[in-house]
Amino acid sequence: MMTRSAEQSLALARNGERLSDAEALALLDIATPQALSEAAEALCLAGHGHAITYSKKVFIPLTKLCRDVCHYCTFAHPPRDGTPAFLSEDEVLEIARAGADAGCNEALFTLGDKPELRYRAAREALDAMGFATTLDYLEQAARRVIEETGLLPHLNPGLMDEDTMRRLRRVSVSQGIMLESASERLCEPGGPHYGSPDKAPKARLETIAAAGRAGVPFTTGILIGIGETRRERIETLLAIRALHEQYGHIQEVIVQNFRAKPGTRMSAAAEPALDEQVWTIAVARLMFGPQMNIQSPPNLRPEGLAPLVRAGLNDWGVSRP
Numbered sequence: 547m548m549t550r551s552a553e554q555s556l557a558l559a560r561n562g563e564r565l566s567d568a569e570a571l572a573l574l575d576i577a578t579p580q581a582l583s584e585a586a587e588a589l590c591l592a593g594h595g596h597a598i599t600y601s602k603k604v605f606i607p608l609t610k611l612c613r614d615v616c617h618y619c620t621f622a623h624p625p626r627d628g629t630p631a632f633l634s635e636d637e638v639l640e641i642a643r644a645g646a647d648a649g650c651n652e653a654l655f656t657l658g659d660k661p662e663l664r665y666r667a668a669r670e671a672l673d674a675m676g677f678a679t680t681l682d683y684l685e686q687a688a689r690r691v692i693e694e695t696g697l698l699p700h701l702n703p704g705l706m707d708e709d710t711m712r713r714l715r716r717v718s719v720s721q722g723i724m725l726e727s728a729s730e731r732l733c734e735p736g737g738p739h740y741g742s743p744d745k746a747p748k749a750r751l752e753t754i755a756a757a758g759r760a761g762v763p764f765t766t767g768i769l770i771g772i773g774e775t776r777r778e779r780i781e782t783l784l785a786i787r788a789l790h791e792q793y794g795h796i797q798e799v800i801v802q803n804f805r806a807k808p809g810t811r812m813s814a815a816a817e818p819a820l821d822e823q824v825w826t827i828a829v830a831r832l833m834f835g836p837q838m839n840i841q842s843p844p845n846l847r848p849e850g851l852a853p854l855v856r857a858g859l860n861d862w863g864v865s866r867p
């Protein structure tokens with residue numbers, strides 16, 4: 547049974563009205579996603595019609611060294627003998643040109659967070675190239691990509707301060723970091739973000755706010771199924787919404803589902819069920835209204851594409867050639 551307040555929230559959102567924080571949290575009382583999904587799909591159709599967008603981006607992993615140790619991550623690894631700490635500028639340009647030839651419009655720079663704070667190999671490599679920090683090198687690499695290939699860089703390098711973002715803004719079309727979760731609990735011992743200082747919710751929220759002050763078009767989102775509760779998901783989405791209402795810079799909100807990947811500390815952890823993702827996408831649509839881009843990557847849930855669309859998603863995000 548739906549509580550009275552949940553029913554009111556659903557009706558308000560369905561009418562295109564903004565839900566207060568309390569009204570958004572009342573959606574928690576709607577345990578099964580069907581009613582949420584129906585309302586969210588209607589909102590999404592009003593804002594975006596039947597179109598579902600995606601963008602072709604070439605992926606440039608500038609460095610896979612990272613000072614963090616997120617328990618779900620397959621991207622980062624410690625220094626390996628014989629493996630350079632960074633892609634060279636030539637390698638970056640080669641990847642970008644191949645992407646351009648394959649029809650990409652954007653270059654997605656994703657990288658480990660400030661590896662020079664943890665690894666001598668990263669410090670020495672930066673030193674040899676004449677850069678003080680990974681973000682300084684990123685600026686140079688992005689500048690060359692934009693100038694020499696015409697591809698538009700989107701930067702996803704982890705935490706940044708406002709000055710750096712302003713500098714990076716000149717060599718990119720947009721930037722992003724996943725908030726992942728606003729739950730401090732996940733940073734405690736045993737949690738997926740324990741030992742990853744760059745996943746502290748306050749620090750990530752500060753980066754998203756700095757992007758707002760710097761006027762950087764920004765992508766963020768949440769990672770579901772890493773030990774957070776539904777309430778914490780709504781609280782995370784509310785934190786994103788508050789910053790967007792202040793600055794207007796959030797161009798899309800990603801609802802990404804955790805996948806248990808071999809070789810990670812969470813390789814045996816349970817993955818979130820399809821219904822959890824449908825529930826969360828629908829709640830996000832109802833909280834952000836018809837216009838916001840709500841994105842979920844199709845490759846992480848290939849069996850559930852139709853239910854995700856019916857839950858109010860309008861963007862698949864990145865397609866890699």
Ligand SMILES: O=c1nc2n(C[C@H](O)[C@H](O)[C@H](O)CO)c3cc(O)ccc3cc-2c(=O)[nH]1
Nearest residue numbers: 621654656702722765843844845846863864
């Ligand atoms: O739309 C995006 N897609 C991003 N993607 C692509 C997309 O989310 C992928 O489909 C999933 O991460 C699955 O690998 C990334 C993939 C990675 O492996 C690492 C980092 C990213 C970063 C982004 C991002 O900032 N924005």
Ligand SMILES: C[C@H]1O[C@@H](n2cnc3c(N)ncnc32)[C@H](O)[C@@H]1O
Nearest residue numbers: 618619620724769802803804805807
């Ligand atoms: C680039 C983004 O990819 C997400 N990410 C990292 N590892 C995983 C995983 N195992 N499953 C799903 N998403 C993941 C995080 O949200 C990160 O910020």
Ligand code: SF4
Nearest residue numbers: 612614615616619622
């Ligand atoms: S910050 Fe976490 S998710 Fe990002 S590369 Fe480092 S370990 Fe992986």
